[in-house]
Amino acid sequence: MPPISRDYNTHCRCVQVESRIIPPDSLRSIKLFPEGPHCPNIEVIAGLASGEKVCLNPRSSWVKKLIQFVLAKQRHPKTQA
Amino acid sequence: MPPISRDYNTHCRCVQVESRIIPPDSLRSIKLFPEGPHCPNIEVIAGLASGEKVCLNPRSSWVKKLIQFVLAKQRHPKTQA
Numbered sequence: 001m002p003p004i005s006r007d008y009n010t011h012c013r014c015v016q017v018e019s020r021i022i023p024p025d026s027l028r029s030i031k032l033f034p035e036g037p038h039c040p041n042i043e044v045i046a047g048l049a050s051g052e053k054v055c056l057n058p059r060s061s062w063v064k065k066l067i068q069f070v071l072a073k074q075r076h077p078k079t080q081a
Numbered sequence: 082m083p084p085i086s087r088d089y090n091t092h093c094r095c096v097q098v099e100s101r102i103i104p105p106d107s108l109r110s111i112k113l114f115p116e117g118p119h120c121p122n123i124e125v126i127a128g129l130a131s132g133e134k135v136c137l138n139p140r141s142s143w144v145k146k147l148i149q150f151v152l153a154k155q156r157h158p159k160t161q162a
Contacts, residue, residue: 024115031112034105034151042151058152067148070115070123071139 012039014055021062022046022054024069032058032067093120095136102143103127103135105150113139113148 013033029047033039042058046066056063094114110128114120125137125144137144 027115028117029112029114031110032148032151033110034108034154036109042154064152067113067152070113071145071148073115073123 012041012043013045014041014043016055017057018046018054019057022048022056022066024066024073026050027066027070030056030067030070093122093124094126095122095124097136098138099127099135100138103129103137103147105147105154107131108147108151111137111148111151 026049027046028049031045031047033043033045035042044056044058044063044067046054046056048054056066058064107130108127109130112126112128114124114126116123123139125139125148127135127137127147129135137147139145
C-alpha cells in the first residue's frame with residue numbers, strides 16, 4: 001500500500017496511488033478532494049476496514065465504479081429531511 | 082446548516098441532510114461512507130471552505146452531479162504511479 005505523507009508533500013496528500021483494486025467489503029470511506037490551489041490533482045483517499053488509508057487514482061475506471069457502487073448501494077431507502 | 086452530531090447519534094453520522102445546493106467553489110472535500118453495520122444509510126459529508134461540514138443526501142441528483150463534477154474536473158492530467 002502506498003504511503004500518504006503530509007510531511008513529504010505539503011501540498012498534495014497523495015504521493016502515490018494504489019493500483020490494486022479495493023474490494024468494496026473492505027471499504028469504510030472514500031474521501032474526494034477537488035483540485036485546488038494546494039494541489040493540481042484530484043485526490044481520492046479510501047479508508048479501509050484495516051484502518052489503512054490509501055490513495056486511489058481518480059481516473060481509474062474501477063475507482064469511478066467503486067464510487068458509483070457506494071452511492072447506489074443503499075439497501076434501506078429512508079426519507080431524510 | 083444541519084448539525085453533525087456524534088454524541089446524539091452514535092451509529093450514523095448524519096442526523097439531517099443539507100437541502101441547499103453547495104457551490105463547487107466552496108467545496109473542499111466530499112467524504113462517502115457506505116452503509117454498514119454502524120448505519121443503514123449511505124452518508125455523504127461535504128467539507129466546505131468555511132470549515133463547516135455538512136451532510137448531503139446521497140440520493141439527490143445534484144449531489145451525484147457534484148461528485149461527478151469533482152471527478153471530472155482534473156485540469157492538469159498527470160501520470161501517477
